[in-house]
Amino acid sequence: MLPAALRRWLRRPKRSDPRLLSQFFFADERVTQVVAEINGLDAELDPQQYLVLLNQLHLSQAHLLAILERIMEECIPTQRHSRDYLVKFPEELLVDNLGNHMLFAAECLLAGTFLEVEEADGAQLRPQARNLLCSLELVRTVLREQSLSQPGSYPEPVRAVLVQFDRLFAEFELSYVSSLVAVKSPEEIYRQQEIIVLFCETVERALRLGYLTQEMIDGYEPLLMFTIPRLAIISGLLIYPEGPLSLEQSPEQMSRVFSPFYNLLKKIRDLLRVLSAEELCLLERSLCTAESEDPCGPATPSAWGAAMPRADPLAPWGLLEVPRATPPPPTSMARLGPPGVADDLGTDRQWGPQPPGSSSGLDATPVARCWELRSRYSSTKDMLHTLFVCISGVADQLQTNFASDLRSILKTVFKIVASQAEPLEEPSGSPAPHRLPEWVPDSTCSQCSACRSPFTLLRRRHHCRSCGKIFCARCSPHTAALPHYGQPKPVRVCTHCYTAHLSPRRARSQ
Known part of the structure; x- marks a missing residue:
C-alpha cells in the first residue's frame, strides 16, 4: 500500500x-x-x-x-x-x-x-x-x-x-x-425606476425637438450628464406631472433624489406654467449649453406684452407637447402646448398668460395669478435667467449629493436610448468576423501566462487581443492588426499569437 x-x-x-x-x-x-x-x-x-x-x-x-x-x-x-x-x-x-x-x-x-x-x-x-x-x-x-x-x-x-x-x-x-452604507428600500428602487423612465422620455422628446442628437447619445457626450437632468426637471413638472416629480404628493413620497428640493421645485413649476411656448423653448435650449449663457436672445423681447405670441402660426421645433389623453380644462393655465393639443381645435387662444381684460374665455383668477408671478420680474430675461439658475442648480446638486444614484440612472438610460449596433455587412465571398476571444479578468491571473513571472507594481498586466490571455510586457511586445476581430489597426498581441498566426512571414507562407 x-x-x-x-x-x-x-x-x-x-x-x-x-x-x-x-x-x-x-x-x-x-x-x-x-x-x-x-x-x-x-x-x-x-x-x-x-x-x-x-x-x-x-x-x-x-x-x-x-x-x-x-x-x-x-x-x-x-x-x-x-x-x-x-x-x-x-x-x-x-x-x-x-x-x-x-x-x-x-x-x-x-x-x-x-x-x-x-x-x-x-x-x-x-x-x-x-x-x-x-x-x-x-x-x-x-x-x-x-x-x-x-x-x-x-x-x-x-x-x-x-x-x-x-x-x-x-x-x-x-x-x-x-x-x-444605507441600502435602498424596495420603494426607493421603484422610485428610481420611475426616474429612469422619465429620463428616457425626456431624451426621446429632446431628440424629437432637436435639443439633442443621436450622435451625442451614442458618443456618451459628457455634457449630457448635466443636460438630461435639467431637461428632465422641466418634463417632470410640465409634461409628465403625474410621474416621479409629481408635487401633489408629499416630500416623503418622492424619491430621495428630488425630495430635498420639494419647495424649490414648486416655485419652478409655477414659473414654468406662465411661460409662452417660445420662452419655454428658449429656456430649454439654454439649459442644453455647457455654461450659464444668457437665455434672453434677440428673439425674446424685454416687455411682457410682446412676449406672448399668438397661436396662429405653428410654434417652432414643436415646442411643448402634452399627451392627448389628458387635455387640461379650459380654465387651467397649468399646461401649454401646440394648437389642437392643449386647446380645442379652431380656437384663437393665445399662448401663455393673457393681459387683463382680454376675451380669451379664461377665468380671471388663473390669469391674475400668472400676471402676479410675472410682475415680480423686471423683464423676460430676468425671469428666464432665474429659471435657468434654479433648474441648473437643482440638476447640478444631484451630481454632488446623489452622484451614485444619478450615475446609475444615466447609465441605464444610455443603455436604453443608445443606437443598437448593426452587424457589418461583409462583401460577398468575404468571411464573417470571428467571435471575440474570451477576455481573462485581471483578478483571476497573478502571473504571466507565458513566463509565469508574478505581477507586481512594476511588472504590469497586458492582455493579448488575439487570445485574451494576460502577459507581461516582455511576453507581449508585438502589435498586429486583427481584421477578423474587427481591429483594423495594430493592437498588442503575445509572442505566441504573433509568431504562430499573425507574423507577416507566416501570412505570406499561407
Whole structure:
C-alpha cells in the first residue's frame, strides 16, 4: 500500500488540464503556499517582502474565488442563492473584487478587527463571518479531494457544500454592506425606476425637438450628464406631472433624489406654467449649453406684452407637447402646448398668460395669478435667467449629493436610448468576423501566462487581443492588426499569437 502523500502526488492533475476542478487545485495550492510564506516571514525585518506577499495573497485569493464562482455556475446553476439584493447597493460597491473584499472582511471580523463597522455591528456579524469561513474551508477540502479523484464530476456531497457556502456568502455580504452604507428600500428602487423612465422620455422628446442628437447619445457626450437632468426637471413638472416629480404628493413620497428640493421645485413649476411656448423653448435650449449663457436672445423681447405670441402660426421645433389623453380644462393655465393639443381645435387662444381684460374665455383668477408671478420680474430675461439658475442648480446638486444614484440612472438610460449596433455587412465571398476571444479578468491571473513571472507594481498586466490571455510586457511586445476581430489597426498581441498566426512571414507562407 502506497503512503497517502505519495498517492496524492500521483493523482495530481496536470496544469494543462482545462477542467475547473483541476484549475481549482492549483489555485488553492497557490493560496496555501503564499499563506505559508507569510507565516514564516518576520514583517518587521523585511516589510517590503511582506507587502509583496500580501499583494500575491490578494491576487491568489481573487483567482481562487473566481474559479469557485465558475464551479458554482457549472455545478449548481439553479440552486444559487438570489443576488437580487445587489440592486440595493450603491454603484461604486459593485466591483469585480467585491467577493474577495467580503472574505477579507470576514477574516478581520473573526480576528477581532472591525474595520469600518461599529463595534456593536461587528459583534453581530462575527458569527456569520465564522460560519462563512468554516464553510469556505470545507469547500476547499471537498474540492481538493474531488480534483484528486474525479475532477470531471460533481457528486451530491460536493453540491451540498457549494449550496451552503453560496447561501452563507450571500447572507454575510448583504449584512456586512448594510452595516456600512444605507441600502435602498424596495420603494426607493421603484422610485428610481420611475426616474429612469422619465429620463428616457425626456431624451426621446429632446431628440424629437432637436435639443439633442443621436450622435451625442451614442458618443456618451459628457455634457449630457448635466443636460438630461435639467431637461428632465422641466418634463417632470410640465409634461409628465403625474410621474416621479409629481408635487401633489408629499416630500416623503418622492424619491430621495428630488425630495430635498420639494419647495424649490414648486416655485419652478409655477414659473414654468406662465411661460409662452417660445420662452419655454428658449429656456430649454439654454439649459442644453455647457455654461450659464444668457437665455434672453434677440428673439425674446424685454416687455411682457410682446412676449406672448399668438397661436396662429405653428410654434417652432414643436415646442411643448402634452399627451392627448389628458387635455387640461379650459380654465387651467397649468399646461401649454401646440394648437389642437392643449386647446380645442379652431380656437384663437393665445399662448401663455393673457393681459387683463382680454376675451380669451379664461377665468380671471388663473390669469391674475400668472400676471402676479410675472410682475415680480423686471423683464423676460430676468425671469428666464432665474429659471435657468434654479433648474441648473437643482440638476447640478444631484451630481454632488446623489452622484451614485444619478450615475446609475444615466447609465441605464444610455443603455436604453443608445443606437443598437448593426452587424457589418461583409462583401460577398468575404468571411464573417470571428467571435471575440474570451477576455481573462485581471483578478483571476497573478502571473504571466507565458513566463509565469508574478505581477507586481512594476511588472504590469497586458492582455493579448488575439487570445485574451494576460502577459507581461516582455511576453507581449508585438502589435498586429486583427481584421477578423474587427481591429483594423495594430493592437498588442503575445509572442505566441504573433509568431504562430499573425507574423507577416507566416501570412505570406499561407
